[in-house]
Amino acid sequence: MKKLFFFALSSWAVLGAFAQTQSPTATPAKAPAKAAAKVESAAQVIERAQAAMGSAAVNSLAFTASGTGTTFGQAYTPSSPWPKITYSNFARHYDYANAAMSEEAARVRAEPKGGGAVPLMGTGEQKTSGRLSGEFAWNLTPAPSASPRDIDGRIHDLWTSPHGVLRAAANYNAIVKKVTVNKQVMTTLGFTVPGRFAAVVYINAKGMVAGVDSVMPSPVLGDTAVTTWYDDYKDFSGVPFPSRIRQEMAGHPVLDVTVSNVQVGTPLDAAVPDAVRNFKENVVASSAADGNSMGVWFLAGGSHNSVLIEMADHAVLVESPLYDGRSLAVLAKAKELLPAKPVRYVINSHHHFDHAGGLRTAASAGLTLVTSQAAKPYFEKALANPNRLHPDALAASSAKWSVEGVSGKRVMTSGARTLEIYEIKDSVHAQGFMMVYLPQEKILIEADAYTPGAPNTPTPAKLNDNNLNLAVNIQSNSLQVARFLPLHGRMVDAAEFNRAIGQGQ
Numbered sequence: 001m002k003k004l005f006f007f008a009l010s011s012w013a014v015l016g017a018f019a020q021t022q023s024p025t026a027t028p029a030k031a032p033a034k035a036a037a038k039v040e041s042a043a044q045v046i047e048r049a050q051a052a053m054g055s056a057a058v059n060s061l062a063f064t065a066s067g068t069g070t071t072f073g074q075a076y077t078p079s080s081p082w083p084k085i086t087y088s089n090f091a092r093h094y095d096y097a098n099a100a101m102s103e104e105a106a107r108v109r110a111e112p113k114g115g116g117a118v119p120l121m122g123t124g125e126q127k128t129s130g131r132l133s134g135e136f137a138w139n140l141t142p143a144p145s146a147s148p149r150d151i152d153g154r155i156h157d158l159w160t161s162p163h164g165v166l167r168a169a170a171n172y173n174a175i176v177k178k179v180t181v182n183k184q185v186m187t188t189l190g191f192t193v194p195g196r197f198a199a200v201v202y203i204n205a206k207g208m209v210a211g212v213d214s215v216m217p218s219p220v221l222g223d224t225a226v227t228t229w230y231d232d233y234k235d236f237s238g239v240p241f242p243s244r245i246r247q248e249m250a251g252h253p254v255l256d257v258t259v260s261n262v263q264v265g266t267p268l269d270a271a272v273p274d275a276v277r278n279f280k281e282n283v284v285a286s287s288a289a290d291g292n293s294m295g296v297w298f299l300a301g302g303s304h305n306s307v308l309i310e311m312a313d314h315a316v317l318v319e320s321p322l323y324d325g326r327s328l329a330v331l332a333k334a335k336e337l338l339p340a341k342p343v344r345y346v347i348n349s350h351h352h353f354d355h356a357g358g359l360r361t362a363a364s365a366g367l368t369l370v371t372s373q374a375a376k377p378y379f380e381k382a383l384a385n386p387n388r389l390h391p392d393a394l395a396a397s398s399a400k401w402s403v404e405g406v407s408g409k410r411v412m413t414s415g416a417r418t419l420e421i422y423e424i425k426d427s428v429h430a431q432g433f434m435m436v437y438l439p440q441e442k443i444l445i446e447a448d449a450y451t452p453g454a455p456n457t458p459t460p461a462k463l464n465d466n467n468l469n470l471a472v473n474i475q476s477n478s479l480q481v482a483r484f485l486p487l488h489g490r491m492v493d494a495a496e497f498n499r500a501i502g503q504g505q
Contacts, residue, residue, distance in 0.1 A: 042174040045187050045203065050166050052207025054239045058163045062093040062266050063241065067257030071116030072249055073353025077431045078378035081252040083114030088125065090257050093268045094161050100133040100270035101158045113428050115352040132158060133270040136277060146279035149219060149323040149357060152390060156197045156216045162209045162230050162242060165201050168193060195390050208233050208240065215389060219323040219357040222385035224250050236262035281329040285337060288485055289441050294417050296441060297337055298491050299330055304354060305487045306330045307445050308337060312415025314344040318436050318445050319487050320358030324393050327358025331365060343367060347421060349447035349487060350430040351375040360392055366399030372432025373405030406434060424449055424473045429466055442480050446470065447487035452496055459502045471501050
């Protein structure tokens with residue numbers, strides 16, 4: 001089966017409409033397949049498929065695989081495919097009875113350009129470990145930490161899995177259609193999990209789940225199309241399971257793995273840690289400017305930082321990251337720090353989804369978004385796309401927003417404050433990569449080009465290419481940097497950066 005089709009769902013208006021408005025990078029949906037006259041009831045279709053797939057015996061299932069994938073949302077340019085990675089191990093464990101799952105992976109980067117903090121092939125593997133239990137998502141490396149922006153994605157992965165999707169279809173009043181796909185007659189089950197995702201399941205003549213077309217929410221793209229193919233079913237200890245799994249998100253491939261082992265009935269430890277159950281976004285503000293200037297605050301307390309800059313009659317925020325939860329907390333802290341000076345601009349360091357995940361939040365407050373000229377049309381299209389499945393702050397807002405692009409350099413002046421925005425050129429991390437410089441305080445604000453290590457970290461044996469590239473850009477723009485405010489990690493003086501690039505003091 002080369003391609004699945006989005007099919008009309010009366011329970012969710014038309015799922016195909018999502019494909020026409022989904023994201024700047026997604027391929028257009030093809031016309032709905034031609035329906036046959038006679039259809040079974042949803043209960044009959046589900047019963048037939050569960051019998052063929054042995055689903056009655058599957059309350060939990062774990063599989064191990066290897067293959068290739070990509071880092072979703074970390075493209076080198078805004079509209080290019082996601083960077084390729086290679087998995088020596090990719091494993092998921094589904095616990096349908098307890099609405100829980102785990103995902104373990106060992107991976108390396110297969111191409112040098114783009115984001116994702118994955119090591120290049122030959123420099124060691126990155127190991128990841130994630131969990132879902134009910135409404136909680138968290139990661140285990142290096143220690144348990146809440147990951148609320150992964151909840152929607154993991155719920156989607158659990159309930160669009162080959163056996164899980166039949167349970168979901170039974171629980172959410174699926175609608176049946178007969179369709180012809182690539183000359184094969186298939187039965188589809190269309191349903192919506194409220195607030196999470198909408199799906200059309202394709203069941204072939206043998207009763208196997210051949211694939212799933214779905215739409216899920218994204219903090220950056222809004223309603224986002226996903227297509228998952230389940231190919232080459234084999235018998236694994238009496239239970240049929242696909243030996244190959246492929247997936248696309250927003251029009252680009254994200255996964256292509258070959259399954260080597262399946263175990264049924266194994267228990268999954270998905271007890272929610274207290275730190276995850278009690279998680280709340282925490283924004284910690286530290287002054288980064290001396291008392292003789294208008295205020296500059298380093299807003300930390302999470303995996304991603306922001307910076308608040310006081311201007312004469314307003315404020316500028318550098319970075320609105322991750323998702324609504326984080327960015328709403330950052331905007332609230334900005335209002336607390338400068339109650340008489342509203343934030344008017346949000347500067348986005350680059351288009352990678354972890355750094356752009358709060359731009360919809362900023363737009364909901366009617367702010368002007370400043371990004372690279374390369375990313376401007378991408379974000380204009382993404383922000384105009386609705387988030388109907390899991391309405392976000394932007395969906396609830398009637399505020400007017402705009403996007404401004406920067407190419408090369410831009411200077412913003414207000415009263416005694418001058419703020420300079422520069423493009424970081426020739427970086428392998430991203431094209432349209434930007435840094436912010438405050439000449440009065442000699443402060444540089446940047447993301448991912450330099451993330452400080454632990455205090456007193458010695459110069460590494462192999463210097464980091466992104467660090468070196470940042471040093472070249474600092475020098476070419478004649479910036480006199482005394483302090484770094486990185487958007488990951490801690491605030492540091494220039495001496496630490498100099499040590500990282502092998503220049504001592």
